[in-house]
Amino acid sequence: MAADPGVRRYRATDEQPVRDLLTAAFGRASVTDLAADLRASDAHRAALVAATDTAVAGLVQLSRGWLDASRRLVEVSVLSPLGVLPELQRRGIGTTLVRAAVNTADQLGFPLVFLEGSPAYYSRLGCSPATPYGFLRPSQRIPEPAFQVAVLPGWQDWMTGALVYPDVFWRHDAAGLRGERLARVIAEFG
Secondary structure, three states: OOOOOEEEEOOHHHHHHHHHHHHHHHOOHHHHHHHHHHHHOOOEEEEEEEEOOOOEEEEEEEEEEEEEOOOOEEEEEEEEEEEEOHHHOOOOHHHHHHHHHHHHHHHOOOOEEEEEOOHHHHHHHOOEEOHHHOEEOOOOOOOHHHEEEEEOOOOOOOOOEEEEOOHHHHHOOOOOOOHHHHHHHHHHHO
16 A cells, blocks of 8 residues: 555445455454445444545444433444454554544534443543443443443533444344454453
8 A cells, every 4th residue: 555544434436345354354254244234224324444545444433322321312323343454454544543433423423432342452542441431331242341432522421321232233243242352352351
C-alpha cells in the first residue's frame, strides 16, 4: 500500500474488499457474514473504512443497540467489527478507525459506545470497563474485563442497565468472545 490510509464512509464498491479484509483479519467467514448482515439491517448506523486510492486497509462498524435503563430504553452504539489487514496491523490503522467511530457515534447523538475487546488495547483509546458504570453485559459469554464502553458527552448518570444487542448478533451467535480470543482475555485478565 503506497500511501497512509485515510478514513471515509463505507461505499457499496467496498463490499468485496471488505469481505476479503475481514476474512483475512479474523480467519473465518462468520465475522464477514455478521458485518454484511449488520450493514443490511435496520441496526446499521455507520461503517468506516481506512483506504488509499487503490485498497481498503481496515473497517469499523457502528450498530444501534439499546441500554435497558430504569427510566426508558436508551439508544446506544455498538462498535463491531473492527478489522485491519493482517500485514498492516500494528501501524495505527485500528486506532484511527476506533477514534473515528467514537467521534461518529458522538456526532450521531449516541451517549455511549459499547464493545467487546481487549482492555489493554481499548483503554488507550478512551474506553473503560463498563461494569463499574452499572452496565450489564448482554451475554455472560463476554468476560467482564472485555465488556468496554466509551462514555460520550450525551451520557447522563441515570443511563445504567443492561446492554441489548440488535438481533443480528443473536442470529449469528456473535455475542461473546470464543475460542482464542476468549482464551487470550482470560489469560491476560484472569
